[in-house]
Amino acid sequence: MTLAPLFLRSQELAGLQEVKRQVEAQLDQAPSILHLSGIAFINERKLLAAFKQVFHTTIYEYYLTLKMQINSSFYHTLSLFLCFPVVCIARYQVVLITGFVFYKMIQLMI
Secondary structure (H helix, E strand, O other), X not given: OOOOOXXXXXXXXXXXXXXXXXXXXXXXXXXXXXXXXXHHOOOHHXXXXXXXXXXXXXXHHHHHHHHHHHHHHHHHHHHHOOOOOEEEEOOEEEEEEOOEEXXXXXXXXX
């Protein structure tokens, strides 16, 4: 079932761009559609349809893709630095990199 394309005004397109920026800025928690519709000044149903039409993905898929990209780059960076000293403090493993300590601790299994 194909839906007819939505006709969006410039204010609605600007609202969609703001929604996209908001999703990118707050990756620590999944976005609330109600909150995002308030940012875009569009009702929830139209927001979901318009976001998918403009960006070719749903809001939640976009959020998950961003999280996966960031996590992938974090683990890739971590694997590059594994040749640096690893220190065990209490029950945690801390990777020391040129004077900086990763804030993300890897808990050792005991």
